[in-house]
Amino acid sequence: MALSLAAASCARKNYFQSDARVGPGSTAPLPLAANSVRATAGRHYNRHSGFYCWFLGRHYRSTWAAAVPAPVLRLSTAAPGGLLPSKSGGGYQSISMTLSGTQGREYALRALDKEPSRTLPVWLRKTFLLNVVRDATSAANPYGALTVPPLAAAAGVPHSRPRLVYVRPDEQGLGAMSERFRGKLALLEEKYNALASLTPDLAGATGLVGGEAMLARVYTHPANFIDQTAFLRARLLDVWLGDWDRHEGQWQWAAFAEPGGRVRYRAIPKDRDQVYFRFDDGLIPWLASRRFIAPQFQTFKPEYDNVAGLVYQARFIDQRGLSQLTRADFRRMALDLQRRLPDTLIERAMRRLPPAVFALEGERIGTALKARRQALPQAAEAFYLSLAREPTLGGTAQAERFEVHRYPDSTTVRVFSATLGQQRAGDSLRFRRTYFSAETRELSLDGLGGNDIFEVTTTGRGSPLPLLLYGGTGRDQLHLHGSSVRLKLYDEASDMTAAGARRPHLPRKERLAYDRLNDD
Known part of the structure; x- marks a missing residue:
């Protein structure tokens, strides 16, 4: 009956905010000289009743509606030598594109908000179910990726350096994607696509390849192999951060020449838009996250509930990239990460959240990270057993x-x-x-x-x-x-x-x- 009623209802028109700007002057044209604005990632997620939130969850609605300062994107100065539009990207939900810089460098521009309509069959895209699917975006913390760089650096995991930007409502410089980005908050970060983009922790790499290309090489010739210890380090960082969306397409791989003509591939994580995920605080999402339905939707909290579910989305690459490691290896790595991630580092990372967002979530996320760090050896063992x-x-x-x-x-x-x-x-x-x-x-x-x-x-x-x-x-x-x-x-x-x-x-x-x- 519920599905029938949902299918009979209509998807809301003009679902998304037309412009992220808020405050005085936000409805007027943006002056050409404007360098920054105050904006919200998605205040449309925070306009529901208490009963609605009881049913579908409060998630991060207040965070999406929080007013934050953001610099205006200027393609001519956003990177040395400026940026030019390249190709569109993203999967079924993300609004993203690639920008080209100098020396073969590439940059990813990803809108904080998503449009998941393509995840539904065509015949359901005009029904109420589209509203529900869109609303689930509020389970992600839109600014969580900003906190990851110092944590990843301390853990010894390569990482990108996202920056928050606002795209002008009259932007013309993004080519065919200009209209989709106008008036939105987005993250801009350099990709690991050229040797010029490598950071010191990847010194000595001879090339960079995507996930499919790496797997094809590994399974074509035994001289190619995954650096499993480094991959475990990255995956335990994912577990600690509650980042459940780490399938094989979420990785870039740096190639290192080894003696005897062998090639070692080291993992570079991409796209941190699901860290600190909060999902099970409503009746429907709580039911959806059960082990027998969608176990990957694990809520980030001080304790680890279902580690097997948390790593479920990455089970394909985990089986191939962690096959030689033992239970003792998992424990040793967890203990090493505990030492590398002190309270002071966590507190400093949380301060990378915009002030209004830190006031809402900074203390809560930081406290949860400290508790999860203490329990990381037990989580690592559960991870190992799920693979074994x-x-x-x-x-x-x-x-x-x-x-x-x-x-x-x-x-x-x-x-x-x-x-x-x-x-x-x-x-x-x-x-x-x-x-x-x-x-x-x-x-x-x-x-x-x-x-x-x-x-x-x-x-x-x-x-x-x-x-x-x-x-x-x-x-x-x-x-x-x-x-x-x-x-x-x-x-x-x-x-x-x-x-x-x-x-x-x-x-x-x-x-x-x-x-x-x-x-x-």
């Missing part, structure tokens, strides 16, 4: 040998690369890890490409971990020693030699990034 539950380990497009030893209480996997063995005589081991039955429910191994060999040895009585083997393309072999209990085979060409075991099953689609990128 059903891990997926992938090979590459080259020939590899998977050596698996199964015991009643554990399974040890070693992966040897024939290609690396040719390049580095006698040193072809590229992966080793032991999975424990107390932590892992099911283990998947994927050869991807090449003529792979799976050597599986089962020792002892009892039930070892369920093992799923995916041969992928190439002429693959299975050498089985001992029982084949709880072993399933999947091979695209059904050509895996499987003496002593059942014939291969049908393949599972979109198992790893290499498959996904090359099957399109």
